[in-house]
Amino acid sequence: MNLIPLFIAVPLGVAFILALLGKFKEVVSDLLAALCTLSLAILSFVLIGQLKTHGIFVYTVGKWTPPWGINLVLDGLSLLMLIIINTVAFLVIIYSVSYMKKFTAKSRYYALFLLMLAGMNGVVLTGDFFNLFVFSEIAAISSYALVAFGVEAEELEASFKYMVMGSIASILILFSVGLLYGLTGSLNMADVGRMIQGRRNVLLSFSMTLFLAGFGLKAAVIPFHAWLPDAHPSAPAPISAMLSGVLIKALGVYALMRIFFNVFGMGLQLYWTFMILGCVSMIGGGLLALRQEDLKRLLAYSSISQIGYIILGLGCGNYWGIMGALFHLLNHASFKSLLFLNSGAVEYSTGTRKLEKMGGLSKVMPVTGATSTIASLSISGIPPFNGFWSKLFIIIGLIQAGHFVLAVITILASVLTLAYYLRMQRYAFFGELKEGLEKIKEAPFLMGFSVIVLAIICLGVGILFYPVMKIVLEPAVEVLQEGIRYSSLVLGG
Amino acid sequence: MKGMTIIVKTITKFLSPLIILFGVYIVLHGHLTPGGGFPGGVMIASCFILLTLAYGKEIAYKKLKRSTSSVIESLGVLIFLILALLGIFVGGYFFLNFLPLGHPLKIISAGIIPLCYIGVGLEVAGAIFAVFLALVLFKAGEEKEKPQ
Amino acid sequence: MIFFLCFVIFLIGLYCVIVKKNILKIVIGIAIMEYAVNLFLILLGYRWEGVPAIVTETVTQAKFVDPLPQALVLTAIVISIATLALMVSLCIRIHQRYKTFDITKIRRLKG
Numbered sequence: 001m002n003l004i005p006l007f008i009a010v011p012l013g014v015a016f017i018l019a020l021l022g023k024f025k026e027v028v029s030d031l032l033a034a035l036c037t038l039s040l041a042i043l044s045f046v047l048i049g050q051l052k053t054h055g056i057f058v059y060t061v062g063k064w065t066p067p068w069g070i071n072l073v074l075d076g077l078s079l080l081m082l083i084i085i086n087t088v089a090f091l092v093i094i095y096s097v098s099y100m101k102k103f104t105a106k107s108r109y110y111a112l113f114l115l116m117l118a119g120m121n122g123v124v125l126t127g128d129f130f131n132l133f134v135f136s137e138i139a140a141i142s143s144y145a146l147v148a149f150g151v152e153a154e155e156l157e158a159s160f161k162y163m164v165m166g167s168i169a170s171i172l173i174l175f176s177v178g179l180l181y182g183l184t185g186s187l188n189m190a191d192v193g194r195m196i197q198g199r200r201n202v203l204l205s206f207s208m209t210l211f212l213a214g215f216g217l218k219a220a221v222i223p224f225h226a227w228l229p230d231a232h233p234s235a236p237a238p239i240s241a242m243l244s245g246v247l248i249k250a251l252g253v254y255a256l257m258r259i260f261f262n263v264f265g266m267g268l269q270l271y272w273t274f275m276i277l278g279c280v281s282m283i284g285g286g287l288l289a290l291r292q293e294d295l296k297r298l299l300a301y302s303s304i305s306q307i308g309y310i311i312l313g314l315g316c317g318n319y320w321g322i323m324g325a326l327f328h329l330l331n332h333a334s335f336k337s338l339l340f341l342n343s344g345a346v347e348y349s350t351g352t353r354k355l356e357k358m359g360g361l362s363k364v365m366p367v368t369g370a371t372s373t374i375a376s377l378s379i380s381g382i383p384p385f386n387g388f389w390s391k392l393f394i395i396i397g398l399i400q401a402g403h404f405v406l407a408v409i410t411i412l413a414s415v416l417t418l419a420y421y422l423r424m425q426r427y428a429f430f431g432e433l434k435e436g437l438e439k440i441k442e443a444p445f446l447m448g449f450s451v452i453v454l455a456i457i458c459l460g461v462g463i464l465f466y467p468v469m470k471i472v473l474e475p476a477v478e479v480l481q482e483g484i485r486y487s488s489l490v491l492g493g
Numbered sequence: 494m495k496g497m498t499i500i501v502k503t504i505t506k507f508l509s510p511l512i513i514l515f516g517v518y519i520v521l522h523g524h525l526t527p528g529g530g531f532p533g534g535v536m537i538a539s540c541f542i543l544l545t546l547a548y549g550k551e552i553a554y555k556k557l558k559r560s561t562s563s564v565i566e567s568l569g570v571l572i573f574l575i576l577a578l579l580g581i582f583v584g585g586y587f588f589l590n591f592l593p594l595g596h597p598l599k600i601i602s603a604g605i606i607p608l609c610y611i612g613v614g615l616e617v618a619g620a621i622f623a624v625f626l627a628l629v630l631f632k633a634g635e636e637k638e639k640p641q
Numbered sequence: 642m643i644f645f646l647c648f649v650i651f652l653i654g655l656y657c658v659i660v661k662k663n664i665l666k667i668v669i670g671i672a673i674m675e676y677a678v679n680l681f682l683i684l685l686g687y688r689w690e691g692v693p694a695i696v697t698e699t700v701t702q703a704k705f706v707d708p709l710p711q712a713l714v715l716t717a718i719v720i721s722i723a724t725l726a727l728m729v730s731l732c733i734r735i736h737q738r739y740k741t742f743d744i745t746k747i748r749r750l751k752g
């Protein structure tokens with residue numbers, strides 16, 4: 001259990017070693033980055049067993065005990081996020097070994113990527129408001145740079161937009177942290193949670209609103225979504241997979257969950273706020289995705305829609321709703337990164353992202369075609385795949401909480417999802433092969449490898465959903481259901 | 494950019510060692526007085542920026558290249574991280590202050606904190622100068638593109 | 642209340658970000674917002690008739706201001722420097738590509 005800080009220290013160290021070794025051969029940086037992420041992914045799986053025997057684990061940095069020192073907290077929810085982040089990061093690194101060959105300065109790309117990884121791991125592990133802010137800034141700043149990595153006109157424009165929105169979000173978060181410090185005189189999440197229990201005043205509500213706006217901007221729920229459809233498609237494909245699959249969840253959704261469930265404690269108004277936000281983004285994202293011509297833009301709007309599902313599930317507040325939301329979070333990480341990696345493979349081979357210029361690609365690119373069919377079916381919630389179960393749980397949660405109208409809307413949104421993914425499949429992968437596309441080849445082996453692994457995860461989690469639920473998701477659901485008891489668990493007593 | 498007038502150059506020549514010395518003082522006394530790694534590092538970097546502005550970038554490049562400043566930056570971070578990780582190996586805690594604390598208000602005290610400040614100071618000095626050079630290079634690149 | 646002043650500065654920055662057309666002015670607006678928040682944090686730590694929290698041989702037992710927000714502001718300043726540097730370099734790159742700083746003319750993405 002002493003290994004928790006390694007999740008932050010190892011990527012940070014390797015990032016700067018890579019920056020030092022930039023002049024050497026590319027193979028060295030490929031190997032080093034892959035090894036680093038692989039070891040972290042394995043470590044996160046090892047921690048499952050440890051968590052089962054020890055329970056919630058509080059790591060005090062520098063031997064200073066919690067209300068005064070900085071602490072790292074490992075509980076079910078953090079562990080779930082760690083597993084998702086590090087596994088996806090490993091697969092994306094493997095993918096980018098081949099994909100990033102056309103860009104120069106690959107070691108700098110890896111360094112930025114690992115910095116982003118360190119930031120996200122830090123956000124998930126920390127038990128401290130200010131460190132939450134610092135780590136989310138580390139992740140965000142490196143993601144701004146990664147979006148602009150190609151230095152083409154569109155990428156720069158998208159990155160600038162993303163950066164303005166992201167900076168405003170982080171300023172709001174810092175403002176809110178300051179307010180909380182003024183109210184309670186503490187920055188430790190558990191300590192703050194203990195002190196504000198039962199207190200309700202205007203400043204507290206103001207700070208909640210600021211948190212909701214700040215992390216909502218990072219999670220791209222719909223009134224705050226404007227940067228996402230520009231930033232995610234413009235980035236290089238592995239980075240879009242990372243941003244869409246993991247970053248908006250670690251920085252946005254995870255932080256919202258942790259702060260509102262465990263520190264402030266959910267009330268009726270907050271449940272309704274979450275449900276309305278979720279519902280609007282679910283429908284709005286879906287409708288906007290329907291009319292997109294660009295493959296990656298379609299996927300980006302679909303991300304907004306799926307984040308809506310997660311927020312809606314959290315808003316139910318009962319066991320099945322939260323379970324569905326967390327399960328959907330896991331699933332969305334797998335199939336959305338798979339879809340973005342596939343779009344990268346298509347772009348790599350054909351050189352275009354426009355849907356009308358593609359057609360019949362499954363004949364020449366069998367692996368990409370097959371895996372993207374799996375991902376599309378899975379995201380639209382067709383039974384044997386994982387997306388079905390999570391959507392089913394969210395609907396069960398909604399019905400249990402008595403929101404029948406919302407349940408019907410959720411089913412309709414699922415049909416909408418199916419509609420735009422079928423449209424994408426029909427234009428891109430099925431049908432007649434367009435002229436000029438006969439000669440293209442399947443993407444290189446390493447790209448194929450990570451795509452296949454992600455497809456297996458989609459299918460495997462769908463079939464073996466019960467053990468996954470029991471082992472990984474149940475502890476995370478418990479954390480959220482315990483609510484403000486979190487503080488007494490962390491501080492002990 | 495051939496540098497500024499003789500007045501600026503002469504004053505810079507006298508001032509720059511003093512600025513560096515003051516920056517180093519701030520870094521080394523970080524655990525006793527206000528300051529520490531970041532302000533000291535900024536001062537050291539500002540000295541190099543002053544040199545670049547006064548003498549033009551060709552002469553400044555001979556003193557400190559951009560790649561060198563990047564290397565210094567990375568080394569600073571690595572020093573900091575290694576100190577933090579040594580805490581795990583010595584006492585089992587990340588960032589454990591494993592050296593003896595010494596007597597307050599003496600220059601050699603407070604365990605690993607002065608060492609950390611040296612790492613941070615190197616990192617900040619390297620990073621800020623690298624950022625400055627990067628921005629200058631952008632502008633130079635633009636000037637080269639325009640005549641074509 | 643002096644906290645109200647911080648909020649006014651914050652709103653000035655927000656106005657600048659929303660209304661101005663020049664991207665460099667947007668960057669300045671963001672910097673103003675950051676300063677407003679930093680000022681707010683510093684003011685939070687102020688105690689009436691407090692002295693800076695520095696222990697020397699002469700000053701040992703006095704009424705110190707709260708040093709924690711000052712540490713926070715230092716960290717926030719470092720972060721804002723990183724953001725600012727990246728933003729300015731992006732602006733230079735954008736000017737290279739588009740030959741303009743006007744946000745209404747930088748519209749190659751539809752959305």
